[in-house]
Amino acid sequence: MVSERFPAPVDLDLRLVQCFTVVAEHRHFGRAAEALHTTQPSLSRQIRRLEQQVGARLLDRTTRGTRLSEAGEVFLPRAERLLRDAAEAMARTRAAARPGSITVGYTRGLVVTAAVRALRDRHPDAEVHTRLLDWNDSRGALLEHRVDAVVTRLPFPTDRLRVTVLHDEPRVLVVPRDHRLAGRESVTLDDIADEPIPHVRQSDPLLNAYWRLDPRPDGRPAPEGPLVEALEDKHELIAAGRAVAIGPPLDHATGLHPSLTTVPLRGVEPSQVVLATRAGDRGRLVTAFRKHAEELLTGTHRAGPARTP
Amino acid sequence: MVSERFPAPVDLDLRLVQCFTVVAEHRHFGRAAEALHTTQPSLSRQIRRLEQQVGARLLDRTTRGTRLSEAGEVFLPRAERLLRDAAEAMARTRAAARPGSITVGYTRGLVVTAAVRALRDRHPDAEVHTRLLDWNDSRGALLEHRVDAVVTRLPFPTDRLRVTVLHDEPRVLVVPRDHRLAGRESVTLDDIADEPIPHVRQSDPLLNAYWRLDPRPDGRPAPEGPLVEALEDKHELIAAGRAVAIGPPLDHATGLHPSLTTVPLRGVEPSQVVLATRAGDRGRLVTAFRKHAEELLTGTHRAGPARTP
DNA sequence: CTGGTGTCATACGCGGACCGTATGACGTGT
């Protein structure tokens, strides 16, 4: 009979848990190892260690890849929650230790330099960090305290957040340089009515529908395109001439693929660039950054004067 | 300007978090190290590593001991939650992997052998574990899935639990062998009206009040006694003649201090030995154990026939 | 049946991290 007196000291390595979530996502040790910047044997051992710590086999290895076992299905959501909670605990603790610190997030193609510089000038003692975020990570990054303010584009769920529109941004068509529409002054939806537009798996369905303009204003569904994993894959696909996409007005300095170009898209609602912070956040630096952003980040991409709708 | 692309891989070692909670509890590196079965320098380094991972100073070391810093106050409750969640995730995953396994918890002085043996006989393929629990840990151990059933004594909060009374148990007075009341057939509350009764810090206030019989039936508060950390300390205190206590009918085979003895206490409500499981738990083995416990564990300490109030 | 391909597991040498012992620095109370 096994009897133990002390609550077994928690022996669960969160780094291994993180490895597990990545393997569960890829269902493949080799590719997961690549994503984790390690090697397949090392990852294999890490999963083995994790399984030993948990005391249950989490993955069913087959010769054609890897699947979650029944226990793995139980563990995965809890593992993800543990990782989120751990990250939030660290972020909030750090924030409590350094009230004179703020992290500003932004997404590709948006420039927060002016507002950040203004904040640094007015608060020379403050630590101001900036952080590039994934397209669909703004809300999570705020709520998990990885950042304290975000400049990004709608749409995303805004509850528990305070969101202020900074300016409109026209949507543009992204095509290869040698596409039939490349070089045009502008295009309309009619010009691309039959062009397939890819789905991005990593993005929210809301976000996919918004940027694919699905459904179209006339109510028809957007032409289905292939499913790609990440935005980079989408750009590769476009460069290969297999699809086009609609996006914000990126240029080659802010992450646009070298062999792609953009054409203004007329006749559709522009996207909106917003400043978002946590709804209840009354922090000194957050408030100050709001002020500077609302003042300096309006109309960045427009020739005309700033306007706040 | 610091910009990072990837969500910083969670680098938080839960073993270090565990160390932190223990140091926070003891406010003393040396004693915390002892509790963790390690040495003070090692613990000092572990806390340093944790502070480096979190990115904030968690403890204010002084020459008179150690206190929580402001950041530490923020981190501590989250740390404890992380550890609980991690333990629960592991327990539930293990349970999912081995549906033919059950862990039965019990507290000192209670014997579950009969029911456990019956369960093993009827389910020879099942893994049946037993686990000695702290007095005030029954509810937590159940809800965190460290155990699936518990035999222990009231009182404790019973919501989200299914609790069945197995039998009554007289409360007894615990005194040194050479105490004036030792050897008496029985005593009443009047005999000990002025005897100081210690508080146990590790126990719930509810539990302290119950076993100290505070307030007494006549409405008067129980005489205050010293504050001790753990039950073992209380027994040492009684052995030293500095206090007496009221407890369940332990004997020397089930954890009673060698130089102590017990005297039946008349005229007070007996305590109740109960079987507790999670309210929603419909597990095959749990149900089976309930049956055997209700059948075999009633009246264990009474000469008379079993009875289920 | 047999060779090829792709999967995950294992063998092995090495570097780095962590531990325990011994000792130091430092504020505190007598």
Next chain:
DNA sequence: ACACGTCATACGGTCCGCGTATGACACCAG
């Protein structure tokens, strides 16, 4: 001023986990 108790640092030894190379095994095609 001295002794005491607390936490920090120095140092050598050990073990753990990584990366490279290789193996075992299932599947597929011919």
